[in-house]
Amino acid sequence: MTRPPLRKDAARNWDRIVAVARELVDEHTPLQLNDVARRAGLGVGTVYRHFPTPEALLETVALPCLETLAGHGEAALRDTDPWRALTGFLLHTVQAQVTDPSLATVSAAASDALPRTTQLKESLRSAGTTLLARAHAAGVVRTDLTAPDLVPLMCGIAYAAEVHCETPAERSATARRYLLTLLEGLRTPPPAA
Structure with a gap:
């Protein structure tokens, strides 16, 4: 994600705010800008200057994951094998859903705070x-x-893995297994020889 150049102190504050927001999201704690400011050791005004809404901050946290997924989508579009391309893209998508708690909320939002989120x-x-x-x-x-x-379908798989598994490794493995099972059910059988 590109942002306008900031003074060194402002850039440090921006980085600190995003790092604290990432911690809160990973803890499944709703983002409240006052809580972020308190945990980051910054004034509330500083947080609001960088991120006018919790949604803008949450989207900023999710952008690296969205950027990576968009890259996987571009790579899949270059793959000449349609089945491999589709399954590879869906595997990356469900993996992102079970490893980045910011993704589900940002993906489900009816509107976006950041133009880059909309593009991705x-x-x-x-x-x-x-x-x-x-x-x-x-x-x-x-x-x-x-x-x-x-x-x-991807959200259902991610949710099922989330509620049935305790560790991130279990969630990833389970989501992959669920998706592969689903994909085999969606695949057309090859014609009889």
Whole structure:
């Protein structure tokens, strides 16, 4: 993420605010700008100057994950194997959902505080739609699976892994297993030889 150049002290404050917000998100603690200021040892005004809303701060925390996912989407679009491209992209997506608690809230928001968030979310939607269309065209995935189905399916898998597993490693392994099982159910059987 690029931001306008800041004075050294302002850049340190920005970094500190984002680091504290990341800690709170990882603890599953709702972001309140006053709490962030207190934990960061900064004035509330300093936090509000950098992030006018909790949503803007949460999106800033989520941006690295969204950027990485968008990169995976671009790589998947370059893959010439439609099944591998779709499954690889979905595996990266569900992995991000179970490892970054900021992602679900930011992804589900009806509106975005930051223009970059909107761009990245649109890039991800577009990649998923294109990858699914390619898989449909190649006849490797069930035709009744639609692009709008992808997000709820990924969220369902991430939620199931979250509630049934205690450690991050268990959540990742379980989400991967659930997704691979789902994908095998969505795959079109190869024609009989």
